[in-house]
Amino acid sequence: MSSLPATxxxxxxxxxxxxxxxxxxxxxxxxxxxxxxxxxxxIAYKIxxxxxxxxxxxxxxxIRSSSWDVNHKVFGALPGIYGTAVTSLIxxxxxxxxxxxxxxxxxxxxxxxxxVFVGSLVETLxxxxxxxxGLWGILVLGPLxxxxxxxxxxxxxxxxxxxxxxxxxxxxxxxxxxxxxxxxPIIASICRELFxxxxxxxxxxxxxxxxxxxxMVRGVVLSSSRPGxxxxxxLGLGRALGEAIAVAQVIGAGWTIPHSLxxxxxxxxxxxxxxxxxYSTFLQLSSLFYLAGILLAIGLVTNLFAQxxxxxxxxxxxESS
Amino acid sequence: MATVEQALKIDxxxxxxxxxxxxxxxLAEAIAILSAAAAVALLVWVVWAVAExxxxxxSWSFLTGDLPIPFSTEVGGIGPLIVGSAVLVGIATxxxxxxxxxxxxxxxxxxGNWLRVPIQLxxxxxxxxxxxxxxxxxxxxLVYGHAENGLAGSFGLAIVMLPLITRATQEVxxxxxxxxxxxxxxxxxxxxxTVxxxILPASLGGxxxxxxxxxxxxxxxxxxxxxxxxxxxxxxxxxxxxxxxNMPVQIFNWSESPDPLDHKRAWATALVLMTLVLVMSLVARxxxxxxxxxxxx
Numbered sequence: 001m002s003s004l005p006a007t008x009x010x011x012x013x014x015x016x017x018x019x020x021x022x023x024x025x026x027x028x029x030x031x032x033x034x035x036x037x038x039x040x041x042x043i044a045y046k047i048x049x050x051x052x053x054x055x056x057x058x059x060x061x062x063i064r065s066s067s068w069d070v071n072h073k074v075f076g077a078l079p080g081i082y083g084t085a086v087t088s089l090i091x092x093x094x095x096x097x098x099x100x101x102x103x104x105x106x107x108x109x110x111x112x113x114x115x116v117f118v119g120s121l122v123e124t125l126x127x128x129x130x131x132x133x134g135l136w137g138i139l140v141l142g143p144l145x146x147x148x149x150x151x152x153x154x155x156x157x158x159x160x161x162x163x164x165x166x167x168x169x170x171x172x173x174x175x176x177x178x179x180x181x182x183x184x185p186i187i188a189s190i191c192r193e194l195f196x197x198x199x200x201x202x203x204x205x206x207x208x209x210x211x212x213x214x215x216m217v218r219g220v221v222l223s224s225s226r227p228g229x230x231x232x233x234x235l236g237l238g239r240a241l242g243e244a245i246a247v248a249q250v251i252g253a254g255w256t257i258p259h260s261l262x263x264x265x266x267x268x269x270x271x272x273x274x275x276x277x278x279y280s281t282f283l284q285l286s287s288l289f290y291l292a293g294i295l296l297a298i299g300l301v302t303n304l305f306a307q308x309x310x311x312x313x314x315x316x317x318x319e320s321s
Numbered sequence: 322m323a324t325v326e327q328a329l330k331i332d333x334x335x336x337x338x339x340x341x342x343x344x345x346x347x348l349a350e351a352i353a354i355l356s357a358a359a360a361v362a363l364l365v366w367v368v369w370a371v372a373e374x375x376x377x378x379x380s381w382s383f384l385t386g387d388l389p390i391p392f393s394t395e396v397g398g399i400g401p402l403i404v405g406s407a408v409l410v411g412i413a414t415x416x417x418x419x420x421x422x423x424x425x426x427x428x429x430x431x432x433g434n435w436l437r438v439p440i441q442l443x444x445x446x447x448x449x450x451x452x453x454x455x456x457x458x459x460x461x462x463l464v465y466g467h468a469e470n471g472l473a474g475s476f477g478l479a480i481v482m483l484p485l486i487t488r489a490t491q492e493v494x495x496x497x498x499x500x501x502x503x504x505x506x507x508x509x510x511x512x513x514x515t516v517x518x519x520i521l522p523a524s525l526g527g528x529x530x531x532x533x534x535x536x537x538x539x540x541x542x543x544x545x546x547x548x549x550x551x552x553x554x555x556x557x558x559x560x561x562x563x564x565x566x567n568m569p570v571q572i573f574n575w576s577e578s579p580d581p582l583d584h585k586r587a588w589a590t591a592l593v594l595m596t597l598v599l600v601m602s603l604v605a606r607x608x609x610x611x612x613x614x615x616x617x618x
Contacts, residue, residue: 018511018513018514019511021511021512021513021514022511022512022513024513025426025512025513025516025517026431026512028423029423029424029426029427029430029431030427030431031423032419032420032423032424032427033423033424033427033428033432033436033440035420036420036424036440036443036444036447036483036487037439037440037443039443039447039480040443040446040447042458042462043450043454043455043458046458046461046462047454047457047458047461049461050457050461098356098359098360101352101353101355101356101357102353102356102357102360104353105353105354105356105357106357108353109350109353109354110357116610118357118360118361120603120606121360121361121364122357122360122361122364123602123606124364124599124602124603125360125363125364125367127537127538127598127599127602128364128367128368128541128595128598128599129540129541129542129543129569129594129595129598130541130543131541131543131569131572131573131576131591131594132367132371132541132572132591132594132595133367134573134576135371135572135576135587135588135591136367136370136371138576139374139576139584139588140370181363181367184360185360188360212342212343212345212346213346213349213350214345214346214348214349214350215342215346217349235449238449238451239449241451242449242450242451242452242453242454243451244451244452244453244456244544245453245543245544245547245569245573249573249576249577269451269453272453272456272457273453273544273547276456276457276460276547276548277547277548277551277552288457289457289461292453292454292457295451295453295454296451296454299449299450299451299454300446302449303445303446303449304446306449307442307445307446
């Protein structure tokens, strides 16, 4: 550029315009990025501020208390924490083995046409809105569980306290099942990517040494993607912990710590959905913010943990290749 | 002769250990196939259940009519819900699309390593943010002390869409060949001309597909709307300063009602919503697969 006669008015104006354009673009993109970081901070700040009143009234004993009494002004989070933990655990226990099997089918077994077809169907499962899944949960899955699944569990495993008591169409178990359906496609699609990324030389090497396909999968595919599977499970867990709407529809509401999985309960998220719009005192509203704060803290920790594993795993992989 | 044949036979059949290994292999394969079949069956089951129960109510008057008067035995319609959902998601897209693309541009074209890490982390955390947290945040900032309004709901949906659009845009920006970028710069084009003239046009398709996927996700989101625009009238509301009727919240309300007619209305609305979402995500996915195949070859 500088070798050309730069004195012409045209290039001069263009240079000014380019200077302004470059600065403007940088400013806009940097500003938008800054806004995203600020937004995350603002969300945390707003929720902590909202919870301030409840925090000063109850302190950390809020987490250990299981009362929720608007008239006597005592609130606690324990039943919600319990419900969140139990439903998420049910979801992971059911979804993880299924998702691994689906991912193995899609990456190792399926012919080409089935790979694309089944793969997109599994991903479509994740696209179903949670209200619709919740509606299906109360009106189809719940009654089915109450009439068939729960009596069966009770008959064979009734000696376990978690499967004791009368069957019911809304409760922790049904909520766990719905969450399992939501988490399944997340874990399956991450694991499929993981398995497809396993170097084919390793797989072929195992097969050439005489391993059966399953032995190759167990020895090469599964063992080399273990950290990735853990990250997929944690990302699924994050989804299950925070799901509010579908759980509120099927869990049946009840601020208790039930012995049986058939009984209704609540998660942190479902309690917020049920009471937020109809709060009657500021302390109650602030307690709901407190619940949201606990949920946010758990959610951030799980997500950060998953990101940590993903990043370490990536580093490990690029170093070794 | 006979001995050779015998030896061959034994060799081919293998010993008990090999047979067991093969059996285990078969079993594992069967489990994988059955699991995949179960997932597909589950999807078919849910879609079929919604379609079967919802289809009977669907008619032109149901799709365009006003909401039923509470406790009335007339079916009414869901016209205001469909229009309202479109308004809310439309405004959310107007916010999230430019901001999301700008963030992706900053991350891929401008940011140094020390800036990229925290911003990428913020985007990744935003993807994992439970939507009920967004709902509580929106209530605390935009609704509490004011009236319920559609803008607040749209802003909540925009927070859901933003990281999805950013991630999709980042992915296509990475696919733009380095040679094109360097070619433009070598010809003396400035940075912003390269971005606006070369990089954005090349990645337009991918950005659009990502946006369609984000819209499909946002239109079914209930929680961010529940406390922001959850109590609305029976008629069409286009003014986003008022509470705007929308499909997800109404499905939620009807699903909690004890009235069987409300359940029917919920199924029919769910069918409309689900069809919209599935069509959008299928189209976007097909476009995505198609463009990936074209760019990788």
